[in-house]
Amino acid sequence: MGKLTDRTAKTVGPGKHADGDGLYLVVSPTGGRKWVLRYQMSGRRRDMGLGPYPETSLSAARMVALSARTNIAQGIDPLTAREEGRKAARPIPTFADIAKEVIADAQARTSNAKVAYQWERHLGHAYCGPLLARPVHEITTSDIAAVLKPVWRSKPEVARKLYPAIRRVFESARIRLRDQHGLNIDNPARWDDLKALGFNAPAQLSRGRHPSLPYEQMPSFITALRERDxxxxxxxxxxxxxxxxxxxxxxxxxxxxxxxxxxxxxxASKLKDKKHRKEPFRIPLAPRALAILKELEAIRTSRFVFPSATGKPLSNMAMLVLLKRMNSGVTKWTDPASDGKPIVPHGFRATFRTWCEEVARFPHAVVEEAMGHIVGNSVERAYRRTDVLEQRRQLMDAWAAQCEPRTTDNVLKFERSGGAPA
Structure with a gap:
């Protein structure tokens, strides 16, 4: 028979009040009351909370304490048993649940909009649709193989990013299931297992350089571009x-x-080479670039200069879709040096760089700075105190003039670096 009664449990003052066999009613100075079972396990004293009073009655606390003592007599730690029971009761996360966390973590680690988009696409419906709704511990290596096979040989660029992304999801799932659910699982995306199913390393990337437009075509391209709203x-x-x-x-x-x-x-936090470049990157704006900004400033609706309808930055796909539509007509904007592949936005950096080499007469350091590249070795950079801003301003003004649509009456003549007319 215990020492406490319902009356004393309700009225007893602050302190720790024993009911017997390690069961205590703990009353705080503010009047809060809770049940605690004190016991020893492997020579270690432990306190196990049994719930607040009066939500947990005296009789209920005694029953829970009795069950815990039974476990102790059998060598089972009741606190450990309770935690394992809670883990087992939690719903097992799906592939989509874990993928969402992996995507968020990967996107937080990059300032590259294309990379951020690729993580979301690769682990989303486009490629992992059959896995999304399934609990992660039920997905097998064969299931993963079925997702990878359609792209393994036909789209090696995708395969080289998709497989590590999937493997990362299951590495994260393995740790989460172990720590939060008490389950130990193997990673079904292990490479040795996939090799046993016939997978070899994906083919070398088929894309090479980014397709770019010859600089001679820039005025015509800009004319076509300005016709687009x-x-x-x-x-x-x-x-x-x-x-x-x-x-x-x-x-x-x-x-x-x-x-x-x-x-x-x-x-610097937005730059691709932010690990090496600590200072911000200053970019001089040519008159046409400045005019674009002033037109947009008059109708600005977001802190971003080029917002989507939601106010967030445009998707990386926006310009790719635009170029695809521009290539759907009679005129094709392609790279003759890449077997006529359609141009892509990043390819215009190659167009600029080629124009700098063949037409513009500016020092190498000025051109490299305009490319956003780190100029010189570590010793040279230690003594360098300029980003040649004004020389780059002249360079970008000349580039804007090269790109500007023109008639035959106002064609700007540049000489190639070898002396021949452009």
Missing amino acids: GVASTLLEFLILTNVRTGSALNAEWREFDLDAGLWTVP
Whole structure:
């Protein structure tokens, strides 16, 4: 028979009050009451909470304490048993649940909009649709093989990114199931198991360099581009005129621009080489690029310069879709040096670089700085104190003139670096 009664449980003052056999009613100075079972297991004293009073009655607390003592007598730690029971009761996450966390983590680690988009696409319905709704511990190596086979040989670019992404989901799932559910599973995406099913390393990437447009065609291309309405066409022209990477343009914010000074300052955190470049990247704006910004500023609806309908940055696919539509007509914008492949946004950086080599007369360091590349070795950079901004301004103005649509009466003549007319 216990020492406590329902009356004393209700009225007893602050302190720890024994009922017997390790069961206590603990009353706080503020009057809160809870049941605690004190016991020893392997020479270690432990306190096990049994619930608050009066939600857990005296009789209920005694019954739970009795069950716990039975476990102790059998060498079972009741606290461990309770935690394992809670883990077993939790719903097992699906592939989609774990993939969502992996995508969010991967996107937080990159400033490249294309990379962020690829994580979402690869682990979404496009490729992993059959896995999404299934509990992760039920998915087998054969299930993963069925997802990979359609792209393994036909789309090696996809395969090389899809497989590591799937493997990462199951590595994360393995740890989560172990820690939160008490389940130990193998990673069904292990490479040795896939090799046993006949998989070999995916073929070498089939794409090579990014298809680019010959610089001689830039005036005609810009003419066609300006005939297109929409944010994507404006964004693509701005991308061309500033020669930045796609992610920097997509995520450009108004606070980064000084329109009076004709200057765009990209924070180091948004740069591809942010691990090595600690200072922001200053980009001089040619008159046409500045005009685009002033037109957009008059109708701005977001902190982003090129927003989607939701106010967030445009998707990386916006310019790709635009170029695909521009190539659906009679005129084809293709790269003759890449077997006539359709051009892509990043290819315009190659167009700019080729024009710099063959036409423009600017020092190598100026051109490389305009490309956003790290100039010189570590020793040279230690003594370098300039980003040659004004020389780059002249370079970008000349590039804008090269791209500007023109008639035969106002063609600008440049000499190639070898002395021949452009």
